[in-house]
Structure formats: structure tokens, C-alpha cells
Amino acid sequence: METDLSPLWISLKTSLVATIFAFFSGIIVARWMLNYQGKGKGLIDGILTLPLVLPPTVVGFLLLLLFGINSAVGQLLMRVGVNLIFSWPATVIASTVVAFPLMYKTVLAAFEQVEIDFLNSARTLGSPEWKIFWQIILPLAWPGVVGGTILSFARALGEFGATLMLAGSIPGKTQTIPIAIFFAAEAGNMRKALIWVLVMVAISLGVIAAINSWSTAQRPSKSLKIKTNTFTKKLLNFLIFGQFQDVAISENDSSYQRLSPENSGYSGFPRSEPELLVNLHKKLPDFTLDVNFTADKNPLGLLGASGSGKSMTLRCIAGLETPTQGRIVLNKRVLFDSERGINIPSRQRRVGFVFQNYALFPHLTVAQNIGFGLQNFPKTERPKRVAKYLDMMQLTGLGDRYPHQLSGGQQQRVALARALVSEPEALLLDEPLSALDSYLRDQIEKLLVKVISRYEGINLFITHKLEEAYRVCGNILVLSQGQAIAYGSKEDIFERPPTYTVAQVTECKNFSPARLINSHTIEALDWECTLNVIESIPEPLTFVGIRAHQISFLNQPHQHNTFPCWLVETSETQHRTTVYIKLHEPPKGSDDYHLQVELYKEKWVEFKDRPLPWYVRLDPLQLIMMRE
CATH class of the missing domain: 3.40.50.300 (P-loop containing nucleotide triphosphate hydrolases)
Structure with a gap:
């Protein structure tokens, strides 16, 4: 007796058409949800995902209520001579509805993984949102799109409950492989049911192999590698350069000339001074x-x-x-x-x-x-x-x-x-x-x-x-x-940083609270010294500072703002030495210092072995007087 293969062809045809519908609708809806920031986004996402978590028979019952002859949609379709119930289109509808959430969620997740700076960069380069979608989001999310498509096909192929509720089990018309397995087993024909089970297992294994193969091919290495086939590369050249072929860019090409505002064909700069x-x-x-x-x-x-x-x-x-x-x-x-x-x-x-x-x-x-x-x-x-x-x-x-x-x-x-x-x-x-x-x-x-x-x-x-x-x-x-x-x-x-914070940001490292003595003299409280100043003193005076490279060491202590000092410790880079010193008396420990002084190593070598105390000068012209 000849084996009836109609469930196989119906299943493949239904799954293919349902996957096509799920592919386009899933991408469109995912694109919309990606940018949607209005109220109820979580509720909308829940409704779109609902067929993924509801039992298929419940989905089928809801579709029956929507498209049945007693529903408003069913009545409208009957008026134009269309009866969806117990037809092959009903099989496609049921498979599409249950496959759509997989496509939508997978694609949305892939879209969300595209780095936001890619999109922002494209926006600053003058691209409208639809171009950003086609030229940036979709190509970068393509592995996720392909994965969602494969999963949607597999889900549509295995659909049973919703299809049975909406399309029934009409041999040669709506009976898919899962339905054929169910009725064969129910009739006791285990051999026939087993054959269809093996067919489904083979197709499913093929789908799994396709997913694994794709995932392996697209798995990024330590440096992100995006494979672009010849057609895609030519298409991108067409979108960017307006030429549907590889664009050779060479300064030796006869078409190349060094551009200037005069020969560039366009200049975006204003004639007046920019502001x-x-x-x-x-x-x-x-x-x-x-x-x-x-x-x-x-x-x-x-x-x-x-x-x-x-x-x-x-x-x-x-x-x-x-x-x-x-x-x-x-x-x-x-x-x-x-x-x-x-x-x-x-x-x-x-x-x-x-x-x-x-x-x-x-x-x-x-x-x-x-x-x-x-x-x-x-x-x-x-x-x-x-x-x-x-x-x-x-x-x-x-x-x-x-x-x-x-x-x-x-x-x-x-x-x-x-x-x-x-x-x-x-x-x-x-x-x-x-x-x-x-x-x-x-x-x-x-x-x-x-x-x-x-x-x-x-x-x-x-x-x-x-x-x-x-x-x-x-x-x-x-x-x-x-x-x-x-x-x-x-x-x-x-x-002349005006405040303590500005001096910090501009990398000044030596600060002391200060108070005014007279128009030419201040007291550095932490440094325990009185300083002559030349610059005008801000009101209110809060801090005095001096940059580490502007402090000098002298042989004689007889100039203004010159004080004895002792070495605390040093820190070296390849070119400079930072010297931590304490004024007036020897330090009590490695944290007991007043100032940091930065010196080139050659200068440091000149006097590092001199006996202590050394004499340090805080040049009045280099002192920074600041507000809070």
C-alpha cells in the first residue's frame, strides 16, 4: 500500500510560509519595540510573547474565538466568501502565531545587543533612522535574525494543539506530521506513528545542526570579526558610494585629486568666523x-x-x-x-x-x-x-x-x-x-x-x-x-587658577589653607610659614598653592620665601624624580611632609648627596592664591 506523504508536504509547506510571515512581522515589530518608549511597553511585550507560554490548545481556542463563524472577523470573512476554519490557511495562521514570539524575542534581543555608540555615530554622520536600521542594526544583528528564523521554523513544524483547534485534521489538507502522529497512535497504528516520529526527529536534528553550525561560524574571536560576503559588500558599496561594485580607493588613481575648499564641490563652513x-x-x-x-x-x-x-x-x-x-x-x-x-x-x-x-x-x-x-x-x-x-x-x-x-x-x-x-x-x-x-x-x-x-x-x-x-x-x-x-x-x-578645585583639576599638588596678613603677605597655615606675594590677593583668600615643578632649591637661605627643609622620601619615573620634603624640621615618618617637588633626574643627581637641611624657595611669582 502506497504511503501517504501528504502530512510531510503539508508540514513543510506550512512551516515555510509561517516562517516567512513570522520573519517579516517579527523584524518589524522588534524594530518598533526597540524604539518604543511609551506607556505600557511591558504589557505590549507580554501580549506579543503570550503564545510562547500559553498551552497551544489555549492559543488555538483564542484563534477560534477570533476567526470562528460567530466572531466579527469570521462574519466579515463569510461575507466575502472566505471561511478560514478547517482550511490550510488556518494551519498557516496557527503556526505563524505560535512561531512569531520566538522570532520577535530573538530578533529584539539581537537588536538590543547592537552597541548604542554605533547608532549614535551613524546619527551624527547624517543618517536617518531607516538607513541606520538597514545599514547598521540589521547587518550587525543578522546572526540573531538567522537564529530566530531557524527556531521559528522548528516551532512551526512542531505545532499541534493550536492547529488542531483551528484547522482540524483533514487528511491531505490540514493534517500535519504532529497531528498524523497523534491520530496514528490513537488508532493503535504504532508503526506508522513511529515512522512519522523518526521523520520529525530527523528534521529536528537537521534544524539543531543548522543552529550549531551557524553559531560556530558566527562566534566572535578575541577581535570581533564580521564576515561579509561578496554580494553584501557590493550592496554596502552601493548604499554608501552609489556604485554596485567594489570601489577601489587609491591616491594614484587617475580619478583622484587632492581636494580643497575650492575644488571639493561643497564647503560646509561659514564665510564668517565660526562660533x-x-x-x-x-x-x-x-x-x-x-x-x-x-x-x-x-x-x-x-x-x-x-x-x-x-x-x-x-x-x-x-x-x-x-x-x-x-x-x-x-x-x-x-x-x-x-x-x-x-x-x-x-x-x-x-x-x-x-x-x-x-x-x-x-x-x-x-x-x-x-x-x-x-x-x-x-x-x-x-x-x-x-x-x-x-x-x-x-x-x-x-x-x-x-x-x-x-x-x-x-x-x-x-x-x-x-x-x-x-x-x-x-x-x-x-x-x-x-x-x-x-x-x-x-x-x-x-x-x-x-x-x-x-x-x-x-x-x-x-x-x-x-x-x-x-x-x-x-x-x-x-x-x-x-x-x-x-x-x-x-x-x-x-x-592663575581661581579656585582650589580648578587648581586640583589642573594637577597642582601642593596646597595649604592660608590667611591674609597684609596686602603683600600671607600665612600658609599647613606649611607653618609666612610668604611674601606679588600678585593681587583674592577675597576671600582660602588657599595658597604652588606647582611641584616650580619649586627650586637654593644654596643660600637669604632670599624671600626661602626655608630649610628635610628629605622625606622620593618617587622616580624614567625622566623625573618626585621629592617629598618637610619644612623647618626633620620628619617623623614617611607621611610627615609638606611639599612635593618635581625635578629632572639630572638636577636631582646634582644635589641629592648634599648635607641636610636643604633650602627651598617658594617663588612669589609662582604662588597661586585661591578661593574655596
């Missing part, structure tokens, strides 16, 4: 960010301890965060104004952003990363601009590599090129050198200074290292707990 006006107020969990400053073409360094509000200030300027209130104006364009209800999206602000972790798109080549922000430029100009910045950043020949194939310094240069290539009106750098070792930091800093000196827009540079800010920037804004506590030229901030 940024920032007045921000934003409530944060630990403090309130409240800053008010202006910036011009002269690079502005934002200096402060971790958590002082530096990064949040830049993110508000870029439109990645929304201030509670305030106003941001870039070259007379209002980017944000709480009173007027203006909040320009990131993609329209023309602000380049270099993230601390670089946020290079791992699935795009170096050339594609740099060219990502050029999608509004003429197609013929995009490869030329990319070639220009590859050359400028000393990345020639690396255009076809992926980020994981680059060193840290090369990745930093790619991030800088990507931010600059579209000629933004402002360039924001969030600690761009912090992830580099000392050697690379020095090399990249030199390149950074060179690039910034040629840049014609506003430049804000975040660092917590005073030396970096001093070398790169002309002006400095000091932040502490969300407040701007000092703003001015780097020379003024360094030489």
Missing part, C-alpha cells in the same frame, strides 16, 4: 549639568575629572542627549532652544563626533566607514573624498581592511577621518587618545594637532589630562560636578 554658543541645563541622577560658554575657531579643551559632565555636554551639542532647558547655536543656526521648542535631530546638526571607543562599524571596510557620512554628496565625489582622507590620515592602502584588522592608532585615525570627511561645522572629540598606549598616544596627538590646525570649524576636545589639553587646545573649560568652574586661555587657567 558656538552653549547654554545647557540638564538634570542627571548624580548632579545637574549647568554650563554656559562660547567657542570659536580656537580649539576648546574640556577638562575635568571622570563624571564631571564633559561627555554629556558634547552629547547635548551633537543632539544625542536632550537638555532639560537651554539654548545651543552653531554659526547662527539654532540647534536647540527649549523656550521655542527647537531640537534639530543629530543628522541635521552638521556636527562630527569622535567617540572614546571610536565606534567604527565592524561590518564595513575602512573606506566604507569613512564614506558613510557622504550619502548626501554627489556619487562621483564620494570615492575622491575618501581617498583624500585616507591619504591625510596616513591610511593609504588600508581602505579594504575591516576595523578588527587595524591597530588602535589606525582605528583612531579612521574615526577622525570619518568625522571630518563631510566637513562638519563642529568637531567634537571625546577623549580620542585615552585608549592608546603612550607611544601611539604621542604619535596620534601630533597628527591630531596637525589636522585640527587645518580644520576651519569649531573644535571641542575632551580630556582629563592637563598636558593633552595644553598641547592641543588654546582655551580651556574646566568642569566639576556639572558646573563650569573656570573658562579662559590655557595660560591663564594653568598659571
Whole structure:
């Protein structure tokens, strides 16, 4: 007797169609839920996931109530001559409903794993949300999408209870393999039931093998590797460069020319001097960010301890965060104004952003990363601009590599090129050198200074290292707990910090409470000495300080502000020696000291063996007098 294979074909056909429906609906709903921030998000997610936890017969009964001939939907369908109950479409509906939650939850989890800085980087590069989804989120979440698709297929293939309730068991029409197994076993035909069980086991093992194979192929190594097939690479080239083929980027190409504002075809810089006006107020969990400053073409360094509000200030300027209130104006364009209800999206602000972790798109080549922000430029100009910045950043020949194939310094240069290539009106750098070792930091800093000196827009540079800010920037804004506590030229901030906190942030290491004696004399209470001063004394005077490298040792004690001192201990680096000294009398222990003095080793070697006491001078011109 010929074996009836209709349950196999019905199951495969139903599972395939149900998986297609679950695939598209799961991606669409997951995308919507990813951005949904309204009320009842948890309830909506619970409803969407409900078929995953309810018994299949309950799901089938609910579908029967929804599509039955006595329901409103059923009545409407009957009027147009459609009866879903006990039909193959009903089988598809039941399988889709039970498979959808697996697809939706797996895809949503994959979307949520995409690093937020990738999305923010794409926004600052001018991409609308739909492009970010297609070019960033979906490619990076693709392993999760494939995994969800395989799981959905397996769930649809094994569906029984909901299908039986809604579609019944009509041989050759709605009878799937699970239903065939049930009725064969119920009729006592164990041999037939066993055959179908073995078929299901074989298909299930195939699905498990597919999942394991995919997981192994996609498992990241120590450095993230994203495999991009030829078609995907060409598609990304088309989306970014407008050409559906590999784009060769070479400065030796006949189509390459060194671009300037005159021949670039576009210049985003204003004809007048650039200006940024920032007045921000934003409530944060630990403090309130409240800053008010202006910036011009002269690079502005934002200096402060971790958590002082530096990064949040830049993110508000870029439109990645929304201030509670305030106003941001870039070259007379209002980017944000709480009173007027203006909040320009990131993609329209023309602000380049270099993230601390670089946020290079791992699935795009170096050339594609740099060219990502050029999608509004003429197609013929995009490869030329990319070639220009590859050359400028000393990345020639690396255009076809992926980020994981680059060193840290090369990745930093790619991030800088990507931010600059579209000629933004402002360039924001969030600690761009912090992830580099000392050697690379020095090399990249030199390149950074060179690039910034040629840049014609506003430049804000975040660092917590005073030396970096001093070398790169002309002006400095000091932040502490969300407040701007000092703003001015780097020379003024360094030489005359107005408060104790600013002096600390700018790495002054010697402080003492102080009191006024007269207009030219103060007393340093902790140092137990009276000091002559030349600079004007602030009111109220609270502290006196002096930087460690500005303290000098003398042979004779007969000058103003010169005191006997004893050595407590030393600390050495490869070039300098830090000497801890106590004034007036020998120390009682290693923690009993007044001042730190920094000396080059050559200077230290000159007098380290001299008999104690030594004589130290606190130069009146180098004393820093401060308020609280």
C-alpha cells in the first residue's frame, strides 16, 4: 500500500510560509519595540510573547474565538466568501502565531545587543533612522535574525494543539506530521506513528545542526570579526558610494585629486568666523549639568575629572542627549532652544563626533566607514573624498581592511577621518587618545594637532589630562560636578587658577589653607610659614598653592620665601624624580611632609648627596592664591 506523504508536504509547506510571515512581522515589530518608549511597553511585550507560554490548545481556542463563524472577523470573512476554519490557511495562521514570539524575542534581543555608540555615530554622520536600521542594526544583528528564523521554523513544524483547534485534521489538507502522529497512535497504528516520529526527529536534528553550525561560524574571536560576503559588500558599496561594485580607493588613481575648499564641490563652513554658543541645563541622577560658554575657531579643551559632565555636554551639542532647558547655536543656526521648542535631530546638526571607543562599524571596510557620512554628496565625489582622507590620515592602502584588522592608532585615525570627511561645522572629540598606549598616544596627538590646525570649524576636545589639553587646545573649560568652574586661555587657567578645585583639576599638588596678613603677605597655615606675594590677593583668600615643578632649591637661605627643609622620601619615573620634603624640621615618618617637588633626574643627581637641611624657595611669582 502506497504511503501517504501528504502530512510531510503539508508540514513543510506550512512551516515555510509561517516562517516567512513570522520573519517579516517579527523584524518589524522588534524594530518598533526597540524604539518604543511609551506607556505600557511591558504589557505590549507580554501580549506579543503570550503564545510562547500559553498551552497551544489555549492559543488555538483564542484563534477560534477570533476567526470562528460567530466572531466579527469570521462574519466579515463569510461575507466575502472566505471561511478560514478547517482550511490550510488556518494551519498557516496557527503556526505563524505560535512561531512569531520566538522570532520577535530573538530578533529584539539581537537588536538590543547592537552597541548604542554605533547608532549614535551613524546619527551624527547624517543618517536617518531607516538607513541606520538597514545599514547598521540589521547587518550587525543578522546572526540573531538567522537564529530566530531557524527556531521559528522548528516551532512551526512542531505545532499541534493550536492547529488542531483551528484547522482540524483533514487528511491531505490540514493534517500535519504532529497531528498524523497523534491520530496514528490513537488508532493503535504504532508503526506508522513511529515512522512519522523518526521523520520529525530527523528534521529536528537537521534544524539543531543548522543552529550549531551557524553559531560556530558566527562566534566572535578575541577581535570581533564580521564576515561579509561578496554580494553584501557590493550592496554596502552601493548604499554608501552609489556604485554596485567594489570601489577601489587609491591616491594614484587617475580619478583622484587632492581636494580643497575650492575644488571639493561643497564647503560646509561659514564665510564668517565660526562660533558656538552653549547654554545647557540638564538634570542627571548624580548632579545637574549647568554650563554656559562660547567657542570659536580656537580649539576648546574640556577638562575635568571622570563624571564631571564633559561627555554629556558634547552629547547635548551633537543632539544625542536632550537638555532639560537651554539654548545651543552653531554659526547662527539654532540647534536647540527649549523656550521655542527647537531640537534639530543629530543628522541635521552638521556636527562630527569622535567617540572614546571610536565606534567604527565592524561590518564595513575602512573606506566604507569613512564614506558613510557622504550619502548626501554627489556619487562621483564620494570615492575622491575618501581617498583624500585616507591619504591625510596616513591610511593609504588600508581602505579594504575591516576595523578588527587595524591597530588602535589606525582605528583612531579612521574615526577622525570619518568625522571630518563631510566637513562638519563642529568637531567634537571625546577623549580620542585615552585608549592608546603612550607611544601611539604621542604619535596620534601630533597628527591630531596637525589636522585640527587645518580644520576651519569649531573644535571641542575632551580630556582629563592637563598636558593633552595644553598641547592641543588654546582655551580651556574646566568642569566639576556639572558646573563650569573656570573658562579662559590655557595660560591663564594653568598659571592663575581661581579656585582650589580648578587648581586640583589642573594637577597642582601642593596646597595649604592660608590667611591674609597684609596686602603683600600671607600665612600658609599647613606649611607653618609666612610668604611674601606679588600678585593681587583674592577675597576671600582660602588657599595658597604652588606647582611641584616650580619649586627650586637654593644654596643660600637669604632670599624671600626661602626655608630649610628635610628629605622625606622620593618617587622616580624614567625622566623625573618626585621629592617629598618637610619644612623647618626633620620628619617623623614617611607621611610627615609638606611639599612635593618635581625635578629632572639630572638636577636631582646634582644635589641629592648634599648635607641636610636643604633650602627651598617658594617663588612669589609662582604662588597661586585661591578661593574655596
